[in-house]
Amino acid sequence: MSTQDPLLEVKNLHKHFGSVRALDGMDIRVNHGEIMSLVGDNGAGKSTLIKCLVGYHQPDEGDIYWRGEQVDFQNPDEALDAGIRVVYQDIGLADTISVARNLFIGSEPTRGPAGTLDVEKMHEEAADVLDEIGLKSLNDPSLPIENLSGGEQQSVKIGRALYFDADLLILDEPLRALSVKEGEKVLRTLKKTREKGVSMIYITHNIFQAYEVGDRFQLIDNGENAGEYAKDELDGPQQLVESLKYVAGGGDLDEFGDETDVAEGTT
């Protein structure tokens, strides 16, 4: 494998649910160290694509290449072992326990024959993670998750994925239900994460958020490719809006328009 190869390449993916064509020949590509933003309206096939990618669903047709080699994940655990982690917006944290304990749920560090929790290590590592994701100000891994703001919680999930050596993070609408200010915190975390060379797929229906962090944009509509743009080819997010409006037949422009406020806040 050379570093010229994309980290991930998906070719001609098809997935039908009964008579519904959720994916109809979809291609995506993620290069090393980039944030690829997958943009499409609700129901365009974004979630199905990700579920097929990590083995939650088996695609009907199509090939997936991970680090240049063809893969066929049978379940999300296999994808996880390969270094692909999905960060969901609404699940993934236990609200009432501390940041440090959340970081290690299910893979707690222990010491001694009784398997005692290595609380000291948990706190030290958690402090480092908070630092890395730009939440140093929080400075307290013993704080229960519920005391963190929504954006901080998203950032903790991202930090946890990084801690466990993810090579590719898939973020499914990470800013949904967050205020502008909170969204900014998460976007900052994503930018810091990219600096470490971690690649990401940023899934959103919000073009302006996509434009804010994305290096490359792939549009999806009706389970098909609806265009691909590198950021330096674009003059601004408006061009993406136009493209998507064109493929979506213009009917959904109002919905995208609603997000303009958010965009103004984030830029």
Next chain:
Amino acid sequence: MSTTVANRRISQTKRILGRNPELAAVITVAAVTALFFILAPGTMSRLGVWGDIFRQTAVIGIVAILVSMLMIAGDFDMTVGANYAFSAMIFVWVINAGFDPILAALAALAFGLMVGLINGVLVTYTGIHSFIITLGGLFALRGSVLLVSGGTYVTLNREPASLAIFNTELGAQFSIAVVWMFVVLALIGYLTHRHPFGNHLYAIGNDRDTARGRGIRVTRTRIIGFMMTAAAASFAGILVAARFGSVQASLGEGMELVAIASAVLGGCALFGGEGSPLAGFLGALTFGVFQVGLTAIGAETAWFRFFVGVILIVAVIINRQIRGFPIQAN
């Protein structure tokens, strides 16, 4: 800006309580104790009265500590009272049959573990809420107790020396049951706060899907929780049988509710994810102080139940008010 400052201020209280969720329960115990010190200073300052309080607390405390642990994972065990009675009877029968009390205790504990296994398997495999499954278990088990005992009582016909493990006076009304309770508290406290098992319980109580997604064996962990809780009820039954030498068919009726009340008084949430074994102990201790205190001031015993209800409601309201809901900084 002002909202941010306000949020910060509430957040500080929440920070303290977040890290010390038992603080409210400690304050409750202290307040109730102070009340009886004022009402009956002569009685409450005697060591023997405290021996009595701890003795009262020990048996229900052991059960409440485990019920609290189970509630962290979001589960209930309504069978503890009936299981307690049945196990106490097994303990008596096995000793009466000529076996050593240690063997008798193992037999009773084995019964308890079996009850817990059945509870756990039924709850996890049917997906029906544990409150309902174990409520059914409560009736079935209490019915069994009445059937096998003929509705009366069983009495120890001999007192082997090793019975002392479960029943020894330590002076000033303190008994060995108090020591056992602290052993249980230390052990369960360790498992809950200093072992991955506890972290898994909290994760399960918060959100089972998240726990499963992080690789926790949710079903197995919950079944173990049920088995440990049932074993604690059996152990409490052993202690009470060793102390009184006789077990009534009605022993432990309503214990399941007192244990849950203790857990909730100590700060356990009804829907899981919050609380600690210490909470169960502190809740049980509050009730113990009340029970002995009311006797000390010469009140009728019926007042005890009345005040259990009142304290429970007041404590939960105050706890809610202080802890509030998670604050989202907007």
